[in-house]
Amino acid sequence: MTDDVQAPPASEPRHLAGDDVGIVQSRDFVHAGPFTFKSGQVIQGFTLRYETYGALNATRDNAVLICHALSGDHHCAGWHSGSDAKPGWWNNLIGPGKAVDTRRFFVICANVLGGCQGSTGPSSADPATGRPYGITFPFVTVRDMVISQKLLLDHLGVAELHAVMGGSMGGMTAMMFAMEYPQFTRRQIIMASTANESAQAIAFNEVGRQAIMQDTAWNNGDYARDGGPRVGLAIARMMAHITYLSDAGMDRKFGRRKRESAGGESYTFDAQFEVESYLRHQGQSFINRFDANSYLYITRAIDQFDPARASGSLEQAFAPVRGESLVVGFTSDWLFPPGQNRAITLALLRAGKRASYAELDTDLGHDSFLLESEALYALVRGFLERNETYVFDFAI
């Protein structure tokens, strides 16, 4: 997920505008007991950092769980302070009166297990040694992310999820929630996602991992908190970032424009084109907020996600699902293209489940699920808010 789909803050501080959740605080959920991963490896407890917006109702069934993508985190709406440059990553969608209406729903978002934004992951200290786990951290799967988040939801007293939703890896997480906890999950929204990555998508992840692991500073995952394979991680991010955009979108945003300082013909390898300096900036800002080992673990979890393989077929994998699904594809997404989102929907329908598929025509590539689009908002709101005992009318 890229950082820049959202509009820059307006001249008036946006957090005071009253149209979003305002200043929010992250909290930590500590699970004190041992946690066994799908791999069989065990850690003695973990922490998930999370945020909530809105309030849980008396029947404890108005919760909407937001699931983030590879490089996202728990901060999906509002502002941490008035001086923040940007709000949470899905602020355009979540807030009072918005598509995910925090006056109506209790919205929860947690940083995934294996992450590096406050949840336990490879950069956390191993209680046995006092040093970061590094690559001794257990292998994480999407299912492990889901099971750990269910413990958080239990802790928060959520009786039933009104909905679970996310884009990209967040869509995989939503799918897994529906399969793993069918009695608990009433609706799922799966955007720009896939039931199993293509060889091309795995290949991109592998190049990113190699960029990290071939950087000598990676040192088999054993590095100081502020050090590590900064060059490798930046390159991994630059390349991945391209896969989140589209040819047309990049052309619209950058074209062949050159930086002002580049002048006319310049015979150097300094960044001349705007797209070059943009990618360099993306790489540099990423290394200040993301851990290289977490990048390895989470991309691996995404690559491994393949419920059809685990169950024999996707229809069988979806057999336990009870809630309704809304799947959304985006025409310019070539990482998890519309066809892979259609495949999820068709398998759900073949399995006899209630599922809808909608496709938005955009040029923002894989990141389109972060799009500021009234059409997308109306779709999400319609799916979340429709009254189950609605009045029949012939309005056309």
Added chain:
Amino acid sequence: MSRLIEKRTVDMQVIGEWVEPQSRVLDLGCGRGELMDYLVQAKQVSATGVDLDFDRISACVRRGLSAYQGDMTSFMRAFPDRTFDRVICSRTAQELDDPAGVIFEALRVGSAVTVGFVNHGFWKNRLGALFRGRKVRNAVYTTAWHESRPANPLTIADFEDFCAEKSIRVGRRAHLLGDWRTPCPFLPNLFAGYALYDLALA
């Protein structure tokens, strides 16, 4: 209630009589889901719709219906034989790219297929063509040619010929007069404004 909406309601009622309660229904060209909504309410069917337009799918989702944005033939190809009890293709037949292809694919994935269409052999349409010398415009086809989607107007006689030629078994027919309500007693190709056919493989 406008005349157009009234006509749509009649269409729903005839189809509703043919649909078995609690059956699995696929609506090709489901629009905003009016028909599916009616069938879910009146017959407790489990309905899925297919349409090409995002806003129509969004409207179906808002009504609580399952709808799939995409091409109807590719959609049907993704399902095994007789997945649905009934496939409905009403008011869409004249706009299909490959009508025979769609109807045969529908006969494969559905145990029964309902096709409904405006009869362009209806006397008013014939007189309109003869005296006005212009494209049909009425309560259903409200737009001028240049604002309309490409259409392949058909008549009851055309459709009967098609079914006979392809050995498609016609279970039931409903030929309705120009009010789309009163059954047409004779010469349907001349006096029926709307036709509904209940098809199955011979």
